[in-house]
Amino acid sequence: MTNVLPIYPRSNLQFTHGKGCYLYDVKGNQYLDFGSGIAVNSLGYSHPYLNSNLRNQSEKIWHVSNAYQIPEQERLASRLCNISFADYAYFCNSGTEAVEASIKIARRYFRKVLDSKSKNEIISFKGSFHGRTLGALAAGGPEKIELFNTEINGFKFVDFCDYKKIEESVNDNTAAILIEPLQGEAGIKEAPLEFLTYLRSFSNEKNILLIFDEVQCGMGRTGKMFAHQWSNVEPDIMTIAKALGNGFPLGACLTSKKVGKVMDFGSHGSTFGGNPLACTVGNSVLDIMLEKDFFDNVNLISKELSEGLEEIKKLFPKVIESIRGRGLMLGIRCYVDSAKFVEKARLNKLLTVKASDNVVRLLPPLILESKECKEALGKIRATCEMY
Numbered sequence: 324m325t326n327v328l329p330i331y332p333r334s335n336l337q338f339t340h341g342k343g344c345y346l347y348d349v350k351g352n353q354y355l356d357f358g359s360g361i362a363v364n365s366l367g368y369s370h371p372y373l374n375s376n377l378r379n380q381s382e383k384i385w386h387v388s389n390a391y392q393i394p395e396q397e398r399l400a401s402r403l404c405n406i407s408f409a410d411y412a413y414f415c416n417s418g419t420e421a422v423e424a425s426i427k428i429a430r431r432y433f434r435k436v437l438d439s440k441s442k443n444e445i446i447s448f449k450g451s452f453h454g455r456t457l458g459a460l461a462a463g464g465p466e467k468i469e470l471f472n473t474e475i476n477g478f479k480f481v482d483f484c485d486y487k488k489i490e491e492s493v494n495d496n497t498a499a500i501l502i503e504p505l506q507g508e509a510g511i512k513e514a515p516l517e518f519l520t521y522l523r524s525f526s527n528e529k530n531i532l533l534i535f536d537e538v539q540c541g542m543g544r545t546g547k548m549f550a551h552q553w554s555n556v557e558p559d560i561m562t563i564a565k566a567l568g569n570g571f572p573l574g575a576c577l578t579s580k581k582v583g584k585v586m587d588f589g590s591h592g593s594t595f596g597g598n599p600l601a602c603t604v605g606n607s608v609l610d611i612m613l614e615k616d617f618f619d620n621v622n623l624i625s626k627e628l629s630e631g632l633e634e635i636k637k638l639f640p641k642v643i644e645s646i647r648g649r650g651l652m653l654g655i656r657c658y659v660d661s662a663k664f665v666e667k668a669r670l671n672k673l674l675t676v677k678a679s680d681n682v683v684r685l686l687p688p689l690i691l692e693s694k695e696c697k698e699a700l701g702k703i704r705a706t707c708e709m710y
């Protein structure tokens with residue numbers, strides 16, 4: 324019997340520590356981690372620079388209320404805005420809270436700018452996952468919210484990247500379109516770049532805001548800082564979290580000036596969001612990701628990984644159907660049961676993550692090196708051989 328609410332189907336594995344791309348269990352076994360705490364530990368475990376900055380900050384001040392000046396937060400906001408479309412950053416503790424903020428901001432925008440009480444509908448995509456508060460859950464689909472005897476109005480769902488359905492769903496009450504440029508939980512499904520371009524021009528034409536949820540695909544995961552930066556479009560609002568804190572709870576909702584300026588004093592806030600400890604870690608993550616060669620290395624290693632996976636697919640056509648995704652956010656769509664594949668890979672000391680659509684997600688740390696990439700490919704091949 325555990326006193327923890329039984330909401331997680333946990334394996335029996337218990338890790339005591341980690342180093343780089345590896346985790347070590349209580350029995351001393353070494354696991355190569357291609358899950359990164361679900362796209363969180365992008366700079367791996369026990370990173371000396373992050374550890375030392377966190378330790379130093381912890382000796383000075385952990386938390387101070389948002390009622391006071393927080394220079395670490397100012398600096399992180401300014402750096403995130405410098406590397407993106409944004410002019411404002413709101414800090415919180417999770418992806419869900421970032422999404423919740425994005426919904427509030429989009430709805431508030433039309434309330435303030437058009438004095439409209441009805442332009443509040445958000446269109447999102449089937450299969451998407453935006454988090455677990457009631458609002459963020461509602462943005463993930465009616466079947467999810469209905470389980471809690473809850474109805475939340477103002478959300479519509481269309482098939483992922485279906486141009487015609489989007490046009491049919493938009494009306495005068497549409498406030499925003501919310502999309503993950505690369506869907507994670509749905510099974511690594513990427514929106515074609517031309518679809519993002521279309522969404523931008525369609526949103527401009529209809530006076531709708533465009534929200535990109537980059538909680539999973541952002542912060543370097545696809546080989547650029549933000550996944551939508553592979554296209555030439557920019558959103559009005561973007562949510563990030565996960566790798567922003569490399570394991571320290573930290574999320575952010577970024578907005579353009581036009582949109583963010585409707586959020587006046589008291590319209591939103593957080594007790595912990597953006598405290599000195601969290602923002603010190605966020606700034607340290609950026610220090611590393613903004614180093615000159617960081618993304619060149621991510622792109623090189625992701626090429627090696629996806630080419631190796633394609634080779635394995637050819638060798639095991641009855642196990643692997645296709646390889647998809649971008650950068651180090653890759654999916655193996657299986658013919659065999661993907662949950663079983665994850666279990667078998669674990670026996671080979673490789674940690675992966677299951678996703679919908681019978682997909683095994685590979686989300687290794689972005690600091691992956693060629694030696695570890697080869698080791699992972701060997702383990703994936705060994706897993707295929709178990710069938």
Ligand code: PLP
Nearest residue numbers: 417418419452453454507538539
């Ligand atoms: N949005 C996306 C795209 C996600 O993948 C997730 C989590 O997996 C969330 C939002 C929710 O983030 P969190 O679990 O940090 O609340």
